[in-house]
Amino acid sequence: MNSQSAIPACPAGRRNPQSALEKMNIQMIISGVGGQGVLLVTRIISDFALREGYPLIGSEDHGMSQRGGSVITYLKIGDFNSPLVKKGSADLLLSLERSEALKTLHYLRPSSNGQNGGLGFINASDPNYMNEPIRNYLREKGIEIHIFPADRIAVEMGSVQSTNIALIGFASAHPKFPFPHDKLRQSIDRVTPPKFREVSLKIFDKGFLEGEKSIRT
């Protein structure tokens, strides 16, 4: 962890007005494949939570699964005791790989009224890659999914390793995304290795612009 000092008090009125941040209780899943930078996303969000004074607990994969296998991270921000997210309880899913996204989709919270289910952001080139029955099911359960070619943006911007950053940039343009864009940007600035810092921030901003375009229209 890079953060050095005690938690700064959260400056009032600086929060994204559209997100219900005041009492944060967020359960989320980050999924992908070993080597894609799932752990960096985890670190960025952990840094954000620490800075803002929200208690955090979560769980990471280490060891064997780092060698190219499926990787899943659980994060819970707020009043929680255990590090795992129950199936059907996640408010948020960030997935860096299309198949791993499908495999972790069931963590998202279904709603009973078709509104305000979980929210998912997936890195994939084909926005219609999920089949009809799955898309219908998600719609019925009020689960909102956004598919975005984050890897293409990252490659275009010259850093394929930053697919993860492009995806969270994109997600941060969503009005219901719980973490404010500017705070997340500060966390990226603190957490990414110096070599990738400048390009990471550029890619984050680019992802955000793309998100604003496609989510609002």
Add this chain to the structure above:
Amino acid sequence: MSNKEEKVVLGNEAIARGIVESGCHFFAAYPGTPSSEILPAIVRFKKENNLDIYVEWSINEKVAFENALVASYTGKRTAVAMKQVGLNVAMDPLMSSAYIGTVGGFVIITCDDPGPFSSQTEQDTRFMAMFAKVPVLDPANPREAQKMLPIAFDLSEKYQIPVILRPVLRVSHAQQTIAFNPIAQIERKASFEHNPQRWSATPRFRFILHKQLNQKIKNIAEAFNSMTLLNFVEHDRNRASLGIIASGIGYSFARDVLSELGLQGEIPILKIGTPYPLPVEIVESFIGKCDHVLILEETEPVIELQIMDKSKLIGRLDGTIPNEGEMLPETITRIISDLCTKFSIPVPEVRSTAPLEKMVADLGLSVRRPTLCSGCAHRASFFAFKRAFPKGIFPSDIGCYTLGMNMESVDTCHDMGAAVTFASGLYQAYHQDGKDIPIVATIGDSTFYHSGAPGLLNAVYNGAKFILVILDNSITAMTGMQPTPESGITADGHPGKPLSIEELVKGCGVKYLKVVNPYDIKGLIREAEKAYKYTLQKDGGMAVIITRYPCIINQREQLKVNPIKVDIRHIPPAEKGLSQVKSGEMDPSLLPVFQEDKCCQCDTCVIQCPVGAISRTGDDYVIDYSKCTGCRVCAQECPTSAIEMPAVGACIACGYCLKRFECPSLIRGEDGRVKIDRLTCVDCGLCLEVCGQGGIYKASS
């Protein structure tokens, strides 16, 4: 909260913090998932705070345990960390240390791996503690693990007994916000008091020590009854139709599940931090107030078995909680919800995710298995040895290289060091019948130091003859790049004495030793064949090959010195005059054809064919064209060139490279043919040696 410094840390870092906050003077460990991050974090705290704490990566867990234990005899506070199967290796000193006891506080941190995710077994260290008769603390989360450590040290000092802290993977690899407490500075100068009756007690005195140990455990159980920081009731009430006794991670899950179901006030929880010895009084008093009691503990029914009257208990013994695998929040939710319905406690409906899971399962997505990294030198070694001995037996060991099983080059993986002993046992079993077959044992450098050498001594002494390959990447890679003795770098980075594997091998009495660069695949195959010949000689013996190349993840720059960019041709080059080959179809003109007059009947083709398409009937060889994939291995390996088969010079989608080389950067395209995944390819050039059709070629830069 106070204005103490807070950080989000890994469970193992919280444990490290708890260790230094307790004023620990001496720490030893051997890496193993999920325990490996404890020692590096201690080193970090040592450097940041200028602490005088001795830290070592030991050769193995038994060695680590004994070093730390005896340091406690001098009055210092000491600790040792390992994974749960590591405690098996250290079981010998653990059993005895319970009798002999400690002087300075001595804490054993053993990380369990329910699941299991990275281990051979799901064993529960709390049972080991019970077996050895030492107290064990079971933390519910990183924050509690940190808090339990000073208590563990105090307990160990007060009762002069080793104390185990048992985090499970979901504690060790959880992340949580914790507060950093001040670091205790406890002055202890080493002072060993001669007391042969204790330190080298004979069996007669051991009987007395055992009696004392039993008394200690009784006293500790008594004390645990009143330690409300470790054992306490939440939402206590005089009467409850359902109560929960929860230990460790079971408590964390219980709290979150009850809160999600809105049942916190309905169902009281007795939180147990000390599963052994069990604080019987508070347990019995809690059970007395409940009609039914659900027990949530990971992984075995340790608490459940210690409760005499089991009439109210629901848990693992009656099969309510699954007896294998990790306890998951969805399982606990279902169990609690079912029990509530049964005992007429109102409970909200739990929404099922099964329909979505089924829809995804029906897609038949491939399970992504872990593989050796692109550019890993182990891949080259495994490819070469399998090519040299297609019908050999390949005992292997614990480490990244266990993944050689994906390449059909690992037959066994049992416990640390078993590659060598399994190979010698296999040799003796076959040799007894007068049959000598190629046996190639593979073991990593760190594992060889850990417990490979005694097996080699034994093999040489008892006359076993096989090939031992030491895959030397000069680091403990799987667990996160800890240094090995070969590097001469110690745990906190100061220089130690570098050891030589060659000297160690020679010291074990081995006369045949070769050091080979595995990146030279052809050379390695030649050396493998030479080594096998040596083992067959009358005056031959054990043959050891060290394949030495640095871990590519640790030393990426190695490949930047001389990158070899490869490409895969999908259309035969013009000069071949062949038509384009479609995937899954072999043009008849490309199939292998026997030239009987040239055949020397050596069976090489039968042995080498990776799909078993060639068989022998009498003096004839028959190729089953319906099985042949066209890999050309037979044509390449035939010593008399008796198999005619043109090389296409392009990928024909035979899949040989995918099966036997299994590089994550070689992937099947949508047309079935193999292509290079440029995102992961590290330009190692190793696959140039693999394709029998000449489809993989060196691209000009």
